[in-house]
Amino acid sequence: MARVCIIDDKDVMRDSLTDILTVAGHEVTAFGEPSQALAAISPTRFDVVISDLKMPGMDGIEVLRSLRTRSVDTPFVLMTAYATVPNAVEAMRLGAFDYIQKPFEADAIGLVVERAVAMGRLRGENEALRQSLRDLEGPAELVGSSRVMRAVRAQVDRVARSTATVLIQGESGTGKELVARAIHAASNRSSRPLLCVNCAALSANLLESELFGHERGAFTGADKMRKGRFELADGGTLLLDEISEVSVPVQAKLLRVLQEREFERVGSSVTQYVDVRVIVTTNRDLADWVARRRFREDLFFRVSVLPVTLPPLRDRREDIPELVDYFLRRIARREGGEPRKIAARAISVLENYHWPGNVRELENICERAVVLCQDEQIDAPLIEPWLSSGFGAEQGGRSLRPGHMMEDMERALIEQTLVRFNGHREKTAKALGIGVRTLGMKLKAWREEAAAVAAAAAMAQQEARRAS
Numbered sequence: 001m002a003r004v005c006i007i008d009d010k011d012v013m014r015d016s017l018t019d020i021l022t023v024a025g026h027e028v029t030a031f032g033e034p035s036q037a038l039a040a041i042s043p044t045r046f047d048v049v050i051s052d053l054k055m056p057g058m059d060g061i062e063v064l065r066s067l068r069t070r071s072v073d074t075p076f077v078l079m080t081a082y083a084t085v086p087n088a089v090e091a092m093r094l095g096a097f098d099y100i101q102k103p104f105e106a107d108a109i110g111l112v113v114e115r116a117v118a119m120g121r122l123r124g125e126n127e128a129l130r131q132s133l134r135d136l137e138g139p140a141e142l143v144g145s146s147r148v149m150r151a152v153r154a155q156v157d158r159v160a161r162s163t164a165t166v167l168i169q170g171e172s173g174t175g176k177e178l179v180a181r182a183i184h185a186a187s188n189r190s191s192r193p194l195l196c197v198n199c200a201a202l203s204a205n206l207l208e209s210e211l212f213g214h215e216r217g218a219f220t221g222a223d224k225m226r227k228g229r230f231e232l233a234d235g236g237t238l239l240l241d242e243i244s245e246v247s248v249p250v251q252a253k254l255l256r257v258l259q260e261r262e263f264e265r266v267g268s269s270v271t272q273y274v275d276v277r278v279i280v281t282t283n284r285d286l287a288d289w290v291a292r293r294r295f296r297e298d299l300f301f302r303v304s305v306l307p308v309t310l311p312p313l314r315d316r317r318e319d320i321p322e323l324v325d326y327f328l329r330r331i332a333r334r335e336g337g338e339p340r341k342i343a344a345r346a347i348s349v350l351e352n353y354h355w356p357g358n359v360r361e362l363e364n365i366c367e368r369a370v371v372l373c374q375d376e377q378i379d380a381p382l383i384e385p386w387l388s389s390g391f392g393a394e395q396g397g398r399s400l401r402p403g404h405m406m407e408d409m410e411r412a413l414i415e416q417t418l419v420r421f422n423g424h425r426e427k428t429a430k431a432l433g434i435g436v437r438t439l440g441m442k443l444k445a446w447r448e449e450a451a452a453v454a455a456a457a458a459m460a461q462q463e464a465r466r467a468s
Contacts, residue, residue, distance in 0.1 A: 002117040005074075006030040007037045007051040007063060013102075017050065020106045021113065034058040043072050048097075048116040050109075053080030064094050068235075073123070073191065075116035079104070092273075095235050142175070142182055143326045144319035148311045152179070159306045160186035165258060167303050168281045170310030172410065173360030173433065176281040177241060179308060184237040189277055192236030195229050200245035200438045208250050209266050212257075218267025228265065230257060234274045243280040243303065244289050245441065248296065255299045278303070283410075313355040313362065320351050323359065327366040340370050341377035349380045353387045356413050360433050414442065 004026045008014045011032070018028045029046070031037035034055055041049065049067070053060040060078045067076065078091045081102040091099055097116045100109065142153050159166050160183045168176045177196065184194040202210055205219070213228030229238055240246075246254065257263045258278060262271050280303045289295035313320070324342060332339040355361055365386060369378045414432065421427040429439040 002026045002047040002113060003045065004028045004113060005037060005041060005046040005049045007034055007049070007055070007060070008032070008079075009052065009055045013052070017109065020109060024110050024113075026113065034063050038063065038066055041067065041072060041074070043074065046074055047120055048075045048077065048113055050077045050079060050113070053078055061091055061094065064091065064096055068094055075120045077112055077116055079109075092234075141326065142178065143323050144316060145322060146316040146319045148316050149319060152308065152310060155308055156182050157186060159183060159308065162306060163187075163277050164305040165277075165303050166279045166306045166308060167286070168279065168308045168310065169286070170281075170283065171312045171358055172283045173358030174310040174312060175359050176283075176310060177239065179310060180237075180239045180279045180281065183279060184239075184277075187237070187277065189236050193233055194237045194239065195233040196239040196241060197229050198241045198435070198438075200242040200441055201435055204247040204250055207246065208253065211250070212253065212263050212265055213272075214266035215268045218265070222267070225265075230263060230274050230276055231272060233276045235276075237277045237279060240278065240280045242282060242438075244282045244284040244286060244295060248294075251296045251299050255296065255302060258299075258302050313358045317351050320362070321347050323362055324350065324366060327363050328370065331367060331370050335370075340373060342369075343377050343379040345380040346378050346383055349384055349387065357433060364433065411442075411446065414439070 004021050006014055006017050006021075006028060008017070008030070009032050014030045014032060018030050021028045029040070031040070034051070034057065037049075037051075049063075051060040051063050058066075060080070064076050064078070067074070073095075075097040076095065077098045077100060078096050079100045079102060097119060098112050100112055142149065142156070144150075156179060166180070166183060168179050170176050180196075181194060184190060197207075197210055199207060209218075209222075209226070209228065211228050211230055213226050213231055214222050216222055216225050240254075253263065257274070261275065262273050264271055286295055286300050286304070290297045290300050324347065325339075328339040328342065350362070350365070357364070365383060368386065369383055373382055375382075414428070417428045417431050418425075421431065425436055425439055429436045432439070
């Protein structure tokens with residue numbers, strides 16, 4: 001049984017809907033005046049709201065807009081005998097669950113109500129699960145009292161008030177996704193979804209379908225229509241992680257949706273309209289990527305409206321004791337029991353390490369220490385081997401000396417880790433805290449770059465021979 005609110009100024013339609021849904025076992029409350037309905041609707045009183053579109057004084061879209069302004073997220077169904085594309089688009093943009101045209105069959109409205117109620121309950125269960133996880137581990141925080149981290153937190157507070165696109169830049173492991181979540185949580189979209197897409201983990205075709213959705217039969221294996229992340233994030237925030245790895249053709253489609261807030265699903269000619277705040281992250285220098293013609297210049301200007309740069313851990317070593325304390329307390333909450341103690345000598349060792357993996361590597365070290373420590377407190381002899389193994393300053397091949405470009409250091413770190421694990425990609429990816437697909441794509445890119453350099457060198461030699 002569901003609690004249904006009906007809003008319709010026509011007595012006959014109001015009574016007919018009440019009878020249909022009451023017979024179906026639902027508890028129905030009907031209103032002839034939208035203002036009376038708005039006064040009675042609260043976030044928890046009804047499971048679904050059904051409203052007519054054309055009503056005197058206030059139409060159905062205005063009712064929906066008023067409810068969303070008050071953060072009432074109850075599934076909303078709009079019904080009308082005057083179906084037009086603009087009305088449907090506006091209703092869906094504001095978050096209407098469905099749009100049904102009069103006249104309709106009793107079974108049809110019953111099915112719509114059942115689907116709306118199921119969706120509302122699923123949303124509630126998901127939120128309860130997310131809250132349980134938050135209670136278990138505690139909220140993730142931007143930890144650190146250093147000057148640079150205070151500046152980052154102040155910048156997060158400022159950009160959260162805007163709806164403009166945010167570009168978060170920083171080395172791998174600095175906490176870019178954490179900053180994106182902090183921006184979303186502090187924005188006026190915090191009650192709406194935050195969805196994440198790892199752009200580096202998907203091929204161009206799969207990424208296009210993931211972002212924009214597809215119609216049934218659009219390609220082999222597309223056995224049903226699927227909404228993309230832009231549609232699912234409507235009204236909320238979409239995080240595009242590692243945007244530098246997006247292919248140029250998909251970049252063109254991203255540019256359009258960022259500029260016009262519209263797109264088509266793969267295999268469809270119907271334009272979809274969305275209201276999504278986009279946050280992108282990258283561990284690369286996008287300006288350099290533009291110069292190399294691997295990233296569109298117009299898209300670069302579009303995504304970098306509000307840039308946020310995260311410092312590497314080696315540039316804020318004074319935050320390490322605070323971060324270690326935070327991770328040890330967080331692990332203790334998750335596992336149960338008291339937080340592990342750590343010796344001053346161990347902290348000193350951590351402060352003098354160069355941290356190529358940044359905060360993520362520090363968190364992994366803390367996790368490992370809690371599990372493997374057999375003494376009363378974590379001490380330096382336990383963690384020192386983990387800091388030097390596989391990440392030394394000189395281990396054959398490239399070196400990781402300070403002053404190198406971040407891309408060179410990343411490549412050196414990956415090559416050294418591959419050597420350590422005898423070329424085993426899964427073990428290498430796990431040790432680095434990245435996906436196997438991401439590792440494979442990086443290796444492929446380096447091979448292609450090396451091939452291009454070799455081809456250019458060969459061509460230069462040929463030109464030199466012709467000239468001589």
